[in-house]
Amino acid sequence: MxxxxxxxxxxxxxxxxxxxxxxxxxxxxxxxxxxxxxxxxxxxxxxxxxxxxxxxxxxxxxxxxxxxxxxxxxxxxxxxxxxxLERKSLLSRHGAGEKKEEQLMAANVDIVFLVNGLNEFNLRRMERYLIQVYESGATPILILTKRDLCEDVEAKVKAVEKIAWGVPIIVVDTLSDSMEPIKAHLSVGKTGALIGSSGVGKSTLINRLMGEDIQKTQGIRDADAKGRHTTTHRELFLLPKGGVIIDTPGMRELQLWSGEESTNETFQDILGIGQACKFRDCQHNREPGCAIKQAIENNQLSIERYNSYQKLQRETKFLDLKDKYGTHHAARLQGREIRKKKK
Structure with a gap:
C-alpha cells in the first residue's frame, strides 16, 4: 500500500x-x-x-x-x-533512427539531475541535456561525478558555470561523498529524474540515495576509465525519507525533440550579447558592428560554444520545419536558408 x-x-x-x-x-x-x-x-x-x-x-x-x-x-x-491524468512536465527525446517518433522518458518530474562524469567531460553534451530539460518543463540541476578521477575539478566546474547559467552544480564522488546535497532537493511530494550518458554513475547514485543496492552497477573499464552501461529500463523509486527518483537508461546519443525556445533558454548569454549588435537582423557573419564577433575576439565568448549554439539552433529549427512540411521539404528549406546566409 x-x-x-x-x-x-x-x-x-x-x-x-x-x-x-x-x-x-x-x-x-x-x-x-x-x-x-x-x-x-x-x-x-x-x-x-x-x-x-x-x-x-x-x-x-x-x-x-x-x-x-x-x-x-x-x-x-x-x-x-x-x-x-494531465501532466505537469514531460521528459522526452527523439527515438532512435530516422523515423520521426517521440520517445517518452519520464512524466511529472519536478527536477532533472543531469549526471556527467568529470573523467568524460563534454560541455557540448551538457548543452544538449539542458535544452531537453527546459523543453520538458522541469528544473535542471547538474551533478558532476567521478570527482576522484579528475585532477582539475575547479577548472571544470567554472567551465560548466559558463554554459549553465543559474543552474545549481553538485560535485560528488558517488562512492564516498554524502548524498545530502542531492536529497535536499527531494522532499515529500517532489519527483526527480536522473539522465546522462552510459556509465556516469546513475545506478550508484540510486543505490546511495536508497541506502541499499537496488540497481546493478559495474566498475569502470581499465582501458579508458569509462563506465559501463547497466540500467536497461526506466523505473520509479520511493526514497526512504521522502521524495521520488526516476532512473533512466544511459544515452549514447541524444537527438533533440524540441523547438527554438528551449535552445534560447540554454544560450541566454549569446542572445544577450547579440542584442548589442549594430544591426537588428545581424547574422553574425560579415556585418560591421557585430557584438558576437567582437565577443569571440575578446575571449568573452568561446568559438566552440557559439558553434554549438548555431548547430543546435539549426537542428531544432529543422525539427520544427520537418514537423510542418516533412523531411525532404524541410531539408530543402534549411539548405536554402544556409546558402542565403553565406552570401
Missing part, C-alpha cells in the same frame, strides 16, 4: 480524480505492461481496448511517472488503465 503524497502526488491532479476508478502512478513499463503503485497496492496493468482505440501518438500512452486512473483487480494483482 502506498500513500499518494509519498508517491509524489500534488494538488495539480485533483480535478482529474474520477470516483469510479482508483488512482496510481506508473513505476515501470515493459512491452505494454505497466506496474502501478497505488493506495490499493501494486498492479501489473494494461491499457483498455478503448484507450488503444483513442490513442493517436506515443505521448497519448502512459510512461514512467504518469498518474493514471485504473480499474484494479485486487485478487489478481492486475489492472486496466483507462486514463492518463
Amino acid at each position: 502506498y500513500e499518494l503524497e509519498k508517491l509524489g502526488y500534488q494538488s495539480i491532479f485533483e480535478h482529474d480524480i474520477h470516483a469510479k476508478y482508483a488512482m496510481g502512478r506508473i513505476a515501470t513499463h515493459s512491452n505494454g505492461i505497466y506496474k502501478i503503485l497505488s493506495p490499493q497496492g501494486e498492479f501489473q496493468s494494461q491499457c483498455s481496448g478503448k484507450f488503444y482505440h483513442l490513442a493517436e501518438e506515443p505521448r497519448d500512452f502512459p510512461c514512467v511517472g504518469d498518474w493514471v486512473l485504473f480499474e484494479p483487480l485486487i485478487a489478481d494483482g492486475k489492472g486496466t488503465i483507462h486514463k492518463v
Whole structure:
C-alpha cells in the first residue's frame, strides 16, 4: 500500500480524480505492461481496448511517472488503465533512427539531475541535456561525478558555470561523498529524474540515495576509465525519507525533440550579447558592428560554444520545419536558408 503524497502526488491532479476508478502512478513499463503503485497496492496493468482505440501518438500512452486512473483487480494483482491524468512536465527525446517518433522518458518530474562524469567531460553534451530539460518543463540541476578521477575539478566546474547559467552544480564522488546535497532537493511530494550518458554513475547514485543496492552497477573499464552501461529500463523509486527518483537508461546519443525556445533558454548569454549588435537582423557573419564577433575576439565568448549554439539552433529549427512540411521539404528549406546566409 502506498500513500499518494509519498508517491509524489500534488494538488495539480485533483480535478482529474474520477470516483469510479482508483488512482496510481506508473513505476515501470515493459512491452505494454505497466506496474502501478497505488493506495490499493501494486498492479501489473494494461491499457483498455478503448484507450488503444483513442490513442493517436506515443505521448497519448502512459510512461514512467504518469498518474493514471485504473480499474484494479485486487485478487489478481492486475489492472486496466483507462486514463492518463494531465501532466505537469514531460521528459522526452527523439527515438532512435530516422523515423520521426517521440520517445517518452519520464512524466511529472519536478527536477532533472543531469549526471556527467568529470573523467568524460563534454560541455557540448551538457548543452544538449539542458535544452531537453527546459523543453520538458522541469528544473535542471547538474551533478558532476567521478570527482576522484579528475585532477582539475575547479577548472571544470567554472567551465560548466559558463554554459549553465543559474543552474545549481553538485560535485560528488558517488562512492564516498554524502548524498545530502542531492536529497535536499527531494522532499515529500517532489519527483526527480536522473539522465546522462552510459556509465556516469546513475545506478550508484540510486543505490546511495536508497541506502541499499537496488540497481546493478559495474566498475569502470581499465582501458579508458569509462563506465559501463547497466540500467536497461526506466523505473520509479520511493526514497526512504521522502521524495521520488526516476532512473533512466544511459544515452549514447541524444537527438533533440524540441523547438527554438528551449535552445534560447540554454544560450541566454549569446542572445544577450547579440542584442548589442549594430544591426537588428545581424547574422553574425560579415556585418560591421557585430557584438558576437567582437565577443569571440575578446575571449568573452568561446568559438566552440557559439558553434554549438548555431548547430543546435539549426537542428531544432529543422525539427520544427520537418514537423510542418516533412523531411525532404524541410531539408530543402534549411539548405536554402544556409546558402542565403553565406552570401
